[in-house]
Amino acid sequence: QSVCLDREGEGEGKRQGERTEFAMIDFLPQQLSHVPSRPGSGIGSRALSSAALRDLPSKAEGNSSQLLSSGQALACSGASSRTTASPGLRSSSSTASLGGSGGFSRPYTGSRPSGGSSSGSRPGSAIGSSVLPPLPPLHQLQLKSNTGVNSLNATSFSNLGSGGATPSRNVAQLLEKLSDSDSKVRLEATKALGQLAKRSDAAVTAALLGCLADKNNLVRKYAMESLVQVAERGDAEIVAGLIRLLRHGSWFVRQAVASALGRIASRGDGQSVEALVSVLVDEREEVVQAALDSLGKLGRQGDVVLVDALLEQLRRSDSWRAKCSASQALAQVADRGVPQVTSALLENLSDSHEEVRQAAISALPQVAIIGDQQLAAAIIERIKAPETTQASSTVVGDANARAAAATVLGRVLGETVGWRGPVEALLGCIRSPSECWLVRRVSIESLVRIVPRGDSEALDALLPCIADEDGGVRQAAVVALGAVAKRGDRDATRALVRMLEPGGEGDTLQERLPFLRLAMVVALGQVAPIGNAAAIKALLARLDDAHAGVRDAATEALKSVSEKGDEAVVEALLDDLLAE
Numbered sequence: 001q002s003v004c005l006d007r008e009g010e011g012e013g014k015r016q017g018e019r020t021e022f023a024m025i026d027f028l029p030q031q032l033s034h035v036p037s038r039p040g041s042g043i044g045s046r047a048l049s050s051a052a053l054r055d056l057p058s059k060a061e062g063n064s065s066q067l068l069s070s071g072q073a074l075a076c077s078g079a080s081s082r083t084t085a086s087p088g089l090r091s092s093s094s095t096a097s098l099g100g101s102g103g104f105s106r107p108y109t110g111s112r113p114s115g116g117s118s119s120g121s122r123p124g125s126a127i128g129s130s131v132l133p134p135l136p137p138l139h140q141l142q143l144k145s146n147t148g149v150n151s152l153n154a155t156s157f158s159n160l161g162s163g164g165a166t167p168s169r170n171v172a173q174l175l176e177k178l179s180d181s182d183s184k185v186r187l188e189a190t191k192a193l194g195q196l197a198k199r200s201d202a203a204v205t206a207a208l209l210g211c212l213a214d215k216n217n218l219v220r221k222y223a224m225e226s227l228v229q230v231a232e233r234g235d236a237e238i239v240a241g242l243i244r245l246l247r248h249g250s251w252f253v254r255q256a257v258a259s260a261l262g263r264i265a266s267r268g269d270g271q272s273v274e275a276l277v278s279v280l281v282d283e284r285e286e287v288v289q290a291a292l293d294s295l296g297k298l299g300r301q302g303d304v305v306l307v308d309a310l311l312e313q314l315r316r317s318d319s320w321r322a323k324c325s326a327s328q329a330l331a332q333v334a335d336r337g338v339p340q341v342t343s344a345l346l347e348n349l350s351d352s353h354e355e356v357r358q359a360a361i362s363a364l365p366q367v368a369i370i371g372d373q374q375l376a377a378a379i380i381e382r383i384k385a386p387e388t389t390q391a392s393s394t395v396v397g398d399a400n401a402r403a404a405a406a407t408v409l410g411r412v413l414g415e416t417v418g419w420r421g422p423v424e425a426l427l428g429c430i431r432s433p434s435e436c437w438l439v440r441r442v443s444i445e446s447l448v449r450i451v452p453r454g455d456s457e458a459l460d461a462l463l464p465c466i467a468d469e470d471g472g473v474r475q476a477a478v479v480a481l482g483a484v485a486k487r488g489d490r491d492a493t494r495a496l497v498r499m500l501e502p503g504g505e506g507d508t509l510q511e512r513l514p515f516l517r518l519a520m521v522v523a524l525g526q527v528a529p530i531g532n533a534a535a536i537k538a539l540l541a542r543l544d545d546a547h548a549g550v551r552d553a554a555t556e557a558l559k560s561v562s563e564k565g566d567e568a569v570v571e572a573l574l575d576d577l578l579a580e
Contacts (some may be wrong), residue, residue: 342368408442455484
């Protein structure tokens with residue numbers, strides 16, 4: 001916050017100027033709110049700010065270094081201006097010393113000190129230019145509760161290392177502030193401890209452990225962050241202290257401790273894992289979720305007891321958040337190919353919550369053996385269409401589950417060799433006109449993962465889809481066509497060129513959506529034969545497209561399909577360059 005002050009006065013028959021600029025940290029704005037307005041003075045907020053600055057120490061250059069070191073001011077400079085300092089300011093500057101004794105004897109209220117001079121005040125302002133008593137360095141400043149000063153200076157705690165106090169002295173002061181009644185002070189002291197304290201400082205770690213029980217959520221959060229910075233990974237004493245706190249009566253303390261354990265204990269620490277597993281039956285969902293997140297970080301690969309506990313959590317939990325965290329933890333600690341794990345995650349593909357289904361889709365490829373045909377067969381059974389007699393809401397839910405199964409099928413299988421079962425299952429969904437658009441789209445995306453380039457059966461199913469009525473299906477089909485068709489595939493080239501040609505009324509393109517035109521231009525650059533006149537013509541026309549992304553993609557595609565020295569392409573590109 002920068003406030004500039006002009007002071008007017010006459011001295012020795014000529015005008016002299018002095019301008020002082022103070023940049024304050026969280027001090028002046030809040031103190032100015034205490035400046036009383038004076039009836040009839042006609043001064044606004046800017047005049048009030050200037051008047052308040054008159055009550056600050058005036059010897060700018062002499063005090064600037066101490067202002068900076070104390071954390072109360074960032075900059076203090078002297079420069080020439082159109083005004084002169086008032087006599088009151090000159091008389092006070094000779095004795096005011098920011099580092100002098102006496103301390104911060106009174107909070108600033110905006111009222112005029114009784115002994116101050118008003119000879120240098122602005123005309124009509126009725127506010128004098130007296131100064132405050134000198135400010136001590138911040139490490140000597142004694143903050144008192146209920147004065148409003150605590151919250152003002154709390155944000156300066158992190159700058160204590162640059163002041164005159166030693167680091168150990170600063171840390172000791174910060175430890176005292178952890179018991180302050182003002183949560184803002186406790187918060188800033190907690191943050192600063194993470195920056196200033198030495199690693200494995202017993203007093204600091206003990207104090208931060210106590211802050212995990214603070215009633216303020218932010219204090220607990222930053223206490224954990226500072227504890228992680230100060231503690232050594234795997235510190236037995238700190239881990240033991242955290243484990244004891246897991247039995248605390250307040251749920252928010254148990255939550256903070258469970259999270260901290262995951263970041264401080266070592267992976268494979270049996271005591272920490274055992275303690276966190278015991279928390280999985282906690283009555284609070286937040287505590288259980290924090291414990292699950294930490295178990296994923298600490299659990300040893302293949303730990304049977306931990307895997308069983310996570311599976312039990314998947315089966316009995318009613319919380320979708322806990323299910324997501326359990327799925328993520330299983331992906332980190334379970335061995336590949338464990339039937340109980342893959343079966344539990346397959347069940348979650350049918351969960352009503354999208355987040356649970358996505359967590360299962362993400363976890364299954366990490367716990368499955370790639371190419372496992374038994375698992376693939378179980379997934380294919382889940383992709384099959386439902387009975388038409390079911391209620392509409394059930395059908396919608398089933399479509400979401402089948403879309404999840406189709407998505408994961410392409411991720412747990414590599415390119416299939418000699419087994420067309422998964423390919424046929426996906427092609428059946430793609431070809432079905434009555435199939436849900438979501439199932440068709442994800443089936444196309446999975447098909448690309450498991451078929452080899454040039455697969456004729458897959459291409460026959462994809463070509464009609466680039467003109468599908470659903471934009472998502474069209475986009476997936478165009479991208480798949482570029483990935484599956486080989487360079488020089490004339491059927492794919494003709495289909496893409498047709499979609500980029502004008503159709504309907506006037507010059508309206510067959511494909512009106514710009515992101516789809518961009519995808520088609522990219523695919524055309526991947527599959528069109530080198531020198532194909534129709535493809536080059538279509539791409540040259542896209543150099544004038546209304547959307548810059550399409551134009552840029554057309555320029556790149558022309559590099560791939562045109563022959564070297566093609567004069568028509570060179571001329572078109574030059575014209576496009578000159579037009580820009």
